[in-house]
Amino acid sequence: MPSYNFKAIKVVPSSKDFIDIVLSRTQRQTPTVVHNGWAIARIRQFYMRKVKYTQSNWHDKLTTILEDFPKVDDIHPFYADLLNVLYDRDHFKLALGQLHMARQLIDRVSQDYVRLLKYGDSLYRCKQLKRAAMGRMCTIMKKQAASLAYLEQVRQHLSRLPSIDPATRTILVTGYPNVGKSSFMNKVTRADVDVQPYAFTTKSLFVGHLDHKYLRWQVIDTPGILDRPLEERNTIEMQSITALAHLRAAVLYIVDISEQCGYTIAQQAALFHSIRPLFSNKPLLIVANKTDAIRPEALPDADKAILAEMGRAEVTEAEAQILTMSTLTEENVMAVKVAACERLLAARVEMKMQGKRINDVANRMHVAMPKLRDGASRPPQIPPSVLAARAAKSSSTAAALRKTERNLQEENGGAGVYSCDETKRYLLDNVHWRRDIIPEIMDGHNIADFVDPDIDAKLEALEQEEDRLAAAWEASGVGMQVDALSPQEALMLQRIRTRKVKIRALHQRQKAVAGNQAVLPRGADAERTLTTSRMRDSLEGMGMDGSLAVARARSRSRVGRKRERSMGPSAMDIDGGAEGEDGDVIMAPPKKRIHSSKSRSMSRGRLASMEAPTAKTGLKDSVQKNKAIKMADRQQRVRGKEARKGEGDRHIPSLRPKHLLVGHRGKGKTDRR
Incomplete structure (x- = not known):
């Protein structure tokens, strides 16, 4: 196929x-x-x-x-x-x-x-x-x-339809809506069909697979069918009718004996008799579901008679048996599955035996039987020692048999409710100690570090010693009196306490940032660690002259600018010099006089061009400055190719210009085809 x-x-x-x-x-x-x-x-x-x-x-x-x-x-x-x-x-x-x-x-x-x-x-x-x-x-x-x-x-x-093999071993589940067909399929297969407490939850055919006797079986969940004429059935019901009519499968007709589906047992029996022609030449099992709500023995006599009549609809007594199950409690669900598989397997074997090809297979089969050499009877003999060993082994196995965790889980509420007891397997000297509650950690210490058989006696001796020392200290009257300290000792004590506070604050700050503290600006440098002397030493360590950088930093400081502005004729001698340490006059370097109106008109860039090539640039020499200029030019060239005004230009041109995409094509515009 x-x-x-x-x-x-x-x-x-x-x-x-x-x-x-x-x-x-x-x-x-x-x-x-x-x-x-x-x-x-x-x-x-x-x-x-x-x-x-x-x-x-x-x-x-x-x-x-x-x-x-x-x-x-x-x-x-x-x-x-x-x-x-x-x-x-x-x-x-x-x-x-x-x-x-x-x-x-x-x-x-x-x-x-x-x-x-x-x-x-x-x-x-x-x-x-x-x-x-x-x-x-x-x-x-x-x-x-x-x-x-x-x-x-x-x-x-079609792509969403399930893959159904019409020739394989198939179990077909049918019945009224909401009688438990999808629940049964979810229990016996690996399928996950939606189950809801209302009718026609299943609107199409669903396929699941199960394994029985090392064979793969196909289970088909069909939508519910209503008892009405064929021409009045809708597309959902006709899918079930099509499967029943054409698939050679074992049919499970499920009856809800609790009538929670909304239909009485008489209505479900009427549907069974109306679609009975579709069950011809197929193994049929009638399954009474929802026995957890009502037992079959508690049904009224009229309903029992209806179920018995449905069972007598078949030919043999074996097929007349009505099975019971409960998909909620999983009672007899596996028994129904096994019965359906066995019934279908027997029917398929019987059908093959009735076929024409069985003779060809039977002629090729030969069972060899040994010939008897005499008429003596030789029954199988087992030595008594072997029988004794088997008996001892079986008795020890029965004695050692215990419930598994799976059995305990099912007895105590199932998965999600039962919690496995790990203490029952503790290897202790006394089995009664397994349920003792022992803390692992106490006061920040591991309890295992303090396990001592004489711990109580040692603790009592330690407490007595502490009480004795405390009483001796109070009796001596010795203690530190701050008022009795000299001024030098009080100052030293204050410095020690201040130092301890600073150390504690520094430790807390370093612990909070965990070594990831960002670089602070000079204004936030409370310890004054960022100094020009350190900068000069660092630059000199790299082989560069740090004097210019130090001079530049000092000239840009606020104090330096104020000093320069405040310096006037009063700060210098009339001769244009200042007095040195030895009384000598140090002459100021001559400056080029510039007219005030001309100085105001000169741009800042022109003044910068008059200075040294590396002044106030942070570069070591003119070679580095030229290299920096070339790198900037190359970067600008890339932006120029992208038609950008600068690195801040984020304009995105139109990727779909309107003049190319709007309007109708005239004659001759499709010649390329």
């Missing part, structure tokens, strides 16, 4: 996308330029190639669509009727037939225009014939827009 993989069906594009795909492929895969001086035969071949290539693309893509979708007449009757229920067989065939006819029309148009192109007498006529051929092909596909859209919806729905 072939397997159906509906998820492998390729996407069906819309008519507009279809046309764009084929024409763009023709444009990319065929030549596009006709050069001057070409012979008319070459021009004909040029345009004939375009028409043939376009036709072959249409043909291949339409053939792929037609072959991907299943043919209703060739697939299994179950899938054929399921297609009819979900998508309407006539509409499905009509859509595929229209695409098949469109493929034939495109092939015919290509043949006609290739025949006309053979007699084209000019470049213009060949070009117009090519345009007409492609236009007719696109018109044909535009008319298939509805069929393509319908097939795409069918493809999406």
